Amino acid sequence: MDALRDEIGSSDPLPPIPPMPVVPAPPERVYTPRPEKSAFAEQAARHTTALLGIGHVGTRYATNVVLQFQAELAVAHAAVGAELPDGWAEQNGFVGVRSRVTSHREFLLRPDLGRRLDEASLEIVRTRCTKGIDVQVIIADGLSAVACMQTGKALHDAVVRACTARGLSVGTPIAARFARVWLEDEIGQEVGAKVAMILLGERPGLGTGDGLSAYVVHAPKIGNTDGDRNMISNIHLRGIVPDDAAERLAALAQAMIAQRCSGVTLDLGRLGEVTGGRGYRAPQVRQRLVES
Amino acid sequence: MQLASTIRGVSYRFASVKEVLAKANPPKSGDDLAGVSARDAVERVAARAVLANMTLRELRENPVVPYELDELTRTVEDELDEQAYKAIAHLTVGRFREWLLAIETTGATMRAVAPGLTPEMAAGVCKLMSNFDLMTVGAKCLVVVRANSTLGLPGRLSSRCQPNHPTDDVEGIIASMREGLSYGCGDAVIGVNPATDTAQSTAEILTAIDEVLKRNGCPTQHCVLSHVTVQMKALELGCPMDLMFQSVAGTEAANKAFGISVKLLDEAWDLMKAKGSTKGPNRMYFETGQGSALSSNAHHGADQVTIEARAYGLSRRYKPFLVNTVVGFIGPEYLENGPQISRAALEDHFMGKLLGLPMGCDACFTYHATMTQDELESLKVLLGIAGCTYLMSLPVGDDIMLNYQSTSYHDIPTLRRLVNKRPTPEFDAWLDAKGIWRGDGPGPKFGDVQAIR
Numbered sequence: 061m062d063a064l065r066d067e068i069g070s071s072d073p074l075p076p077i078p079p080m081p082v083v084p085a086p087p088e089r090v091y092t093p094r095p096e097k098s099a100f101a102e103q104a105a106r107h108t109t110a111l112l113g114i115g116h117v118g119t120r121y122a123t124n125v126v127l128q129f130q131a132e133l134a135v136a137h138a139a140v141g142a143e144l145p146d147g148w149a150e151q152n153g154f155v156g157v158r159s160r161v162t163s164h165r166e167f168l169l170r171p172d173l174g175r176r177l178d179e180a181s182l183e184i185v186r187t188r189c190t191k192g193i194d195v196q197v198i199i200a201d202g203l204s205a206v207a208c209m210q211t212g213k214a215l216h217d218a219v220v221r222a223c224t225a226r227g228l229s230v231g232t233p234i235a236a237r238f239a240r241v242w243l244e245d246e247i248g249q250e251v252g253a254k255v256a257m258i259l260l261g262e263r264p265g266l267g268t269g270d271g272l273s274a275y276v277v278h279a280p281k282i283g284n285t286d287g288d289r290n291m292i293s294n295i296h297l298r299g300i301v302p303d304d305a306a307e308r309l310a311a312l313a314q315a316m317i318a319q320r321c322s323g324v325t326l327d328l329g330r331l332g333e334v335t336g337g338r339g340y341r342a343p344q345v346r347q348r349l350v351e352s
Numbered sequence: 353m354q355l356a357s358t359i360r361g362v363s364y365r366f367a368s369v370k371e372v373l374a375k376a377n378p379p380k381s382g383d384d385l386a387g388v389s390a391r392d393a394v395e396r397v398a399a400r401a402v403l404a405n406m407t408l409r410e411l412r413e414n415p416v417v418p419y420e421l422d423e424l425t426r427t428v429e430d431e432l433d434e435q436a437y438k439a440i441a442h443l444t445v446g447r448f449r450e451w452l453l454a455i456e457t458t459g460a461t462m463r464a465v466a467p468g469l470t471p472e473m474a475a476g477v478c479k480l481m482s483n484f485d486l487m488t489v490g491a492k493c494l495v496v497v498r499a500n501s502t503l504g505l506p507g508r509l510s511s512r513c514q515p516n517h518p519t520d521d522v523e524g525i526i527a528s529m530r531e532g533l534s535y536g537c538g539d540a541v542i543g544v545n546p547a548t549d550t551a552q553s554t555a556e557i558l559t560a561i562d563e564v565l566k567r568n569g570c571p572t573q574h575c576v577l578s579h580v581t582v583q584m585k586a587l588e589l590g591c592p593m594d595l596m597f598q599s600v601a602g603t604e605a606a607n608k609a610f611g612i613s614v615k616l617l618d619e620a621w622d623l624m625k626a627k628g629s630t631k632g633p634n635r636m637y638f639e640t641g642q643g644s645a646l647s648s649n650a651h652h653g654a655d656q657v658t659i660e661a662r663a664y665g666l667s668r669r670y671k672p673f674l675v676n677t678v679v680g681f682i683g684p685e686y687l688e689n690g691p692q693i694s695r696a697a698l699e700d701h702f703m704g705k706l707l708g709l710p711m712g713c714d715a716c717f718t719y720h721a722t723m724t725q726d727e728l729e730s731l732k733v734l735l736g737i738a739g740c741t742y743l744m745s746l747p748v749g750d751d752i753m754l755n756y757q758s759t760s761y762h763d764i765p766t767l768r769r770l771v772n773k774r775p776t777p778e779f780d781a782w783l784d785a786k787g788i789w790r791g792d793g794p795g796p797k798f799g800d801v802q803a804i805r
Contacts, residue, residue, distance in 0.1 A: 108524030
């Protein structure tokens with residue numbers, strides 16, 4: 061045992077401390093939106109929002125990259141965690157309803173409850189909303205109440221204008237809380253709308269929480285599935301702007317009423333230009349969140 | 353068969369093998385959503401006690417979806433290796449766990465019995481194992497496959513480079529791919545999830561990736577993860593395609609919702625054997641994930657771990673080059689938080705390897721799940737130690753198209769150093785020649801995108 065200890069180092073198992081090193085300042089790493097330091101980062105930023113050309117320290121990130129990442133993560137989490145405040149619907153000119161979900165955690169874990177109205181809301185829809193219209197528009201929190209509050213009303217109003225311009229009658233404005241996509245089936249069924257359209261906050265990405273998606277269904281009724289719906293995603297200022305989305309949504313609703321169907325059976329042939337597909341999208345720029 | 357057990361004088365009875373399997377599962381939000389989980393921790397242990405005394409023969413005779421109702425059950429049953437099955441059929445699930453953990457049971461021994469195991473057996477023993485158990489056995493399993501390069505050798509940790517783009521801008525995809533290669537990522541596959549599911553777009557992306565790989569002499573594989581029917585059309589157009597991809601689930605009904613069947617996958621595999629651009633013999637790539645069957649209401653009252661294992665039972669038929677669970681992608685209604693996602697990742701890796709698949713993992717979370725970045729980083733280390741064949745890699749782990757958080761270009765070299773692993777031998781030699789990675793650390797060109805032309 062003594063021999064073994066000698067071999068490891070008899071008095072101290074570590075070698076002596078070396079002379080104090082001179083620690084130079086590492087080169088500054090610059091995050092993509094200020095790409096002037098890297099030709100590759102500049103070139104890449106014209107084609108993608110992916111964080112490229114960010115360099116490395118050892119095999120890890122530079123400190124300013126870590127801070128940017130954490131700020132973007134915080135933005136995404138804040139968007140998911142936000143709730144529509146009490147009274148928000150009424151203050152913005154909507155009839156407020158809610159699903160059978162009672163808490164935010166339950167909303168995330170029980171999609172089935174988010175697809176149905178609670179009893180009080182069902183009564184509100186039955187007594188206070190216009191029946192027998194062409195299009196029922198609903199705005200909702202979905203997975204980002206932040207997106208709903210930021211652009212929900214603007215998108216709603218634009219959709220109503222676009223529908224009216226096409227001669228379609230529009231129902232009472234409804235804002236739904238703790239709502240999943242399929243909630244449009246029950247609401248649309250109750251008001252006897254030909255088409256129901258729900259505009260709701262989509263799953264946030266890193267640094268973004270402002271995107272809305274729209275799901276449109278003909279002959280809304282409980283029991284419809286995803287194959288019965290048409291959708292447009294990425295509705296936000298860096299994606300499809302609300303006015304363009306509204307035009308496409310109104311065109312979709314009109315086509316559904318004309319063809320009496322929606323989803324996989326709807327013929328989008330002549331709608332190509334209005335409803336997009338793989339259309340032009342403005343180049344996006346990743347926003348620098350940590351300035352100092 | 354005894355379907356009852358007693359704990360502290362209270363007796364617990366179960367109606368079926370399927371119920372025992374479900375209630376033996378550790379807590380998962382998806383099993384709660386399906387209404388199949390144990391009501392409390394004591395009932396969970398009671399179910400495990402019943403399961404521990406069940407034989408592997410009884411599990412084979414009681415698949416969670418009947419033979420008559422489901423082509424996956426038929427595929428597994430009809431193709432089972434009877435000789436391998438006979439070697440282990442008499443074991444109880446409890447004894448099977450102990451046999452797997454024994455030092456004498458090597459990766460080679462497990463390879464011999466793998467063709468005789470049904471998914472229900474892999475899922476059953478999984479439920480009796482702790483995370484350490486899952487890692488101990490997972491690390492012993494030896495699954496080696498080959499396409500252009502050789503994946504899964506001992507001491508190796510590979511990665512998929514995932515340069516996704518929200519509008520399939522090819523220059524954006526290639527920029528990200530070049531950066532990934534310069535960090536030593538992409539030895540499993542350069543795999544792009546396309547935003548547009550068309551044959552033209554698939555062919556366009558594959559052709560662009562192929563050019564970069566050829567120009568740089570880079571020994572890896574490429575794949576565009578559009579629907580299998582779209583890739584088949586692209587292949588008919590005459591584009592290069594090293595691997596063909598499809599998402600698969602654990603029941604016939606769930607796969608129908610994905611628009612696939614055994615017949616269609618057979619056709620796809622045949623087409624790849626005829627027209628695929630790799631030397632093979634392994635040519636297919638599958639992704640799975642707990643909860644995918646429940647999301648189309650096609651779970652037949654079974655728990656999500658057992659259904660997941662059945663997806664591996666189907667994958668096995670096609671001798672795939674890559675299989676990975678996309679563990680945290682589907683959302684908190686199936687796996688709520690860090691502990692559930694981490695547990696599921698280790699379960700899926702273990703079950704896949706035990707059934708003979710080159711199992712990788714997309715260790716990830718969506719922003720509405722309750723998992724921290726630190727928890728995700730810890731999971732990557734667990735998987736690295738457990739012998740996971742490959743992980744994903746993206747710029748800062750951020751998928752700008754699918755909106756979720758996964759493994760980063762920086763994480764792969766970091767993890768390789770931490771757990772002392774290397775990329776595939778072919779890729780390792782290429783990185784050395786390029787000056788990107790030398791031995792066990794960065795070379796002079798590490799992180800320098802100019803090293804990739």
